[in-house]
């Protein structure tokens with residue numbers, strides 16, 4: 366059956382377990398419902414998929430072709446075979462983790478995953494030490510859930526980071542703390558700067574960008 370032509374339920378397998386998914390669901394969503402662990406740091410069920418951390422890689426065989434896909438955006442279809450921990454998946458996930466370690470070497474979630482995958486240190490030089498892995502959860506939550514648009518990505522390449530527009534204290538920030546709550550690496554702190562600091566004219570809820 367062509368994967369474009371089905372509707373309703375799709376029967377398929379994840380790690381040889383027979384599962385059911387529904388049109389429009391992703392592999393990651395079905396895996397989570399089934400209690401199958403796939404690491405995923407840039408995904409949140411309340412937000413549009415972003416697919417940047419690449420930790421959620423799995424191997425999918427569909428129409429006799431096997432390839433690596435990001436499970437947070439790959440939609441299920443009848444008869445696909447999903448493998449979450451093949452040698453190829455593990456090798457690629459380890460490489461991703463080494464890159465994340467170079468960005469956030471002190472983040473507990475990254476250190477824990479690295480340990481699980483037997484990585485003691487990254488072969489890559491330290492890129493930044495602000496614990497931010499650029500997953501975009503904070504930016505998307507501020508935009509899509511709160512509607513404040515108080516923070517965004519700034520700069521490119523190794524200088525890319527999250528902050529308020531033009532690096533000024535953001536008048537749009539309502540101090541809700543959603544970005545702090547949703548950040549997987551604890552890279553954000555919310556400071557109450559209602560008490561004036563010398564030389565700083567701050568919004569009552571100053572956002573401290575990583």
Ligand code: SF4
Pocket residue numbers: 496497498499500501502503504527547548549550551552553575
């Ligand atoms: S500050 Fe946290 S939530 Fe925001 S992009 Fe960085 S790691 Fe993701």
Ligand code: FES
Pocket residue numbers: 404405406407408415416417418419420421422435436437438
């Ligand atoms: S959770 Fe899929 S790429 Fe991040």
